[in-house]
Amino acid sequence: MCGIAGILSFDPGAQVQERRLQAMRDSLVHRGPDDAGLVVRGRVGLAHRRLSIIDLSGGHQPMSDPQGQVWITYNGELYNFRALRSELESRGCAFSTQSDTEVLLRAYEVFGTDCVDHLRGMYAFAIWDERKQQLFMARDRLGIKPLYLAERDGELLFASEIKGLLAGLPGPPRFNEGVLPEYLASRYVSGEETFFQGVHKLLPGHRLVWTPSGGCRKERYWLPPTVQEDAGTSIEDHVQAVRAGLEDAVESHLVSDVPLGLFLSGGIDSTVLASLMAPRVDGPVHTFSVGFSEAEANEFEYARIAAEHIGASHREVLLSPDQFFAALPKLIWHEDEPIAFASSVPLNAVSELASEHVKVVLTGEGADELFLGYDYRYRVTDWNLRYGRVYQRSLPRGIRQAMARAIPGLPWRLRRYAERSFLAMDGSPRDAFFENFSVFRQQARTQLLREGGEHGDIHGHGLRFYELESGDDLAAMSQADLQTHLVELLMKQDQMSMAASLESRVPFLDHQLVETVSRIPGRVRLHGGKTKSLMREAVRDLVPEPIMNRGKMGFPVPIGRWLAGPFRALVDEYVLGPRARQRGYFEESALKRLAGEHLGGGIDHADRLWLLINLEIWQRLFIDGESPEAVKPIGGPVSDPGPAYSRPAQLVAAK
Helix, strand or coil: EEEEEEEEEECCCCCCCCHHHHHHCCCHHHHCCCEEEEEECCEEEEEECCCCCCCCCCCCCCCCCCCEEEEEEEEEEEECCHHHHHHHHHHHCCCCCCCCCHHHHHHHHEEEHHHHHHHCCCEEEEEEEECEEEEEEEEECCCCCCCCEEECCEEEEECHHHHHHCCCCCCCEEEEEHHHHHHHCCCCCCCCCCEEEEEECCCCCEEEECCCCEEEEEEEECCHHHHCCCCCCHHHHHHHHHHHHHHHHHHHCCCCCCEEEEEEECCCCHHHHHHHHHHCCCCCCCCEEEEEECHHCCCCCHHHHHHHHCCCCEEEECCCHHHHHHHHHHHHHHCCCCCCCCHHHHHHHHHHHHCCCCCEEEEECCHHHHCCHHHHHHHHHHHHHHHHHHHHHHHCEEEEEEHHHHHCCHHHHHHHHCCHHHHHCCCCCCHHHHHHHCCCCHHHHHHHHHCCCCCCCHHHHHHHHCCCCCCCHHHHHHHHHHHHHHHHHHHHHHHHCCCCCCCEHHHHHCCHHHHHHHHHCCCHHHHHHHCCHHHHCCCCCCCHHHHHCCCCCCCCCHHHHHHHCCCHHHHHHHCHHHHHCCCCCCCHHHHHHHHHHHHHCCCCHHHHHHHHHHHHHHHHHHHHCCCCCCCCCCCCCCCCCCCCCCCCCEEECCC
């Protein structure tokens, strides 16, 4: 895995400054500590940091064709590069290395910008074609690898991380305040926008072509297919297709010239990968788990069962609250934006552990969105939509409105469920699926934001994908989450693993498997109302019974307990403190009420306080220009958190 960066000047007579390009490249050293490269071709400069995985001695980048006319900087892995190389050789292409980088470069020479249609893997790359004076960039279909853009002062800059762009841009970064409502609702920004003014994402499944005459043109080249009903297809047919797809995906993701491992949570997703991986690698699988001392946030018992099941060489890392909060400023710096999910911190901890033993890990990311694994998010939403439509048809509007008005007067524990049921909704997917899962729902956002409102449709990006599926709400939820919620999770996965110079791969998001499953009706994927029921049937022989029947945890972090206890000073500083209040974004009375209710034990506002704390730390790092070391953790039982993470010895010996 690697880091890429580049500058294109729109002035044909310009010469890119090498020092700017080098600064952009070296801000990404954690993404590629093994090698570095840089090339300037007049108006274009390309840069690269390399983590060597394939062809350790021959994959130096930026790489060019033999004539030095076409140059590439590339981040990713092509799992079909050997088959694609054979096809290209049959078309007359010659190769001087064993790297997938050269295969991608030759694929561009043969297929042009349609080369993306021939790629199987994860990637973000830029190709400068000097003959055509054309810059071509693309990002993989699911958005596993990141790519950020900034157009300013007659230039187009790109990089694998936002910090790479900032290193090449003049002046301090500025906060894009317009994203606040969506951040408060969804935890992240789902479209092209970012937290920085003038910085945008190249979205998943998109390519960009720049030419002097046409400027920048972006287009989508791939979308997950919609459901295709086939009356002759039985559930058993679907089960067999899923099993074959999983086996093929895992097989393809094992291509590597360095050792591989696996993040093992003890849940069904990672256990399936472990069971499919074990017979396909030489020696025991290296597995890694993370947990907290709190029982509700520790899955070690199940991870050990899974490790024993496949004869793994298993290791664990135990993360204390002090270590968790001590790591937070540095990890926000690595993510470039406020951390949406608290699980980023344990993910980095287990990445640090894994990086001491392997350079590549497989992870189970994507299975929940593809196979409908979030119980409340999918099953309960489906229930709300179906019964809500009956409710809307059966009762007069006046009675429904009266019942909705009565909900705020209910006791809190009863009210929290009623507010998220069809009794309080208008029956639309926007309300039942998107708004219902907002951290700050609309009324709370209105009370919190000083401006009192929000501009535009903060759920519009996701709703467009939802509406691609007609009549299948469960499949529509999957389609929307694959393009929004999952993309944020993938950025977490990428940045937290790359912070440890570790490559992470996601077999569940092999695009061929995604295409197979996306065509299957949602009711089949959630057959009998049981999450991941289709996948469970496909892998029943691979997963130990205690794991098959357990509930989902998924990197749980006891933030609420910590913030109401030994780390309540974080709320005092980063939510209620003078620097946070003086920014002027939020109503002080709403902040005080929020903190008071949580600290007093009346209402659990852990997720809301997490977003506000992260936002303030992010502003101190990127807007105020402080270093991660200067943003100290506050509170906790000890002032010195000790080692970064606790790493016990190997716990499960390989058979």
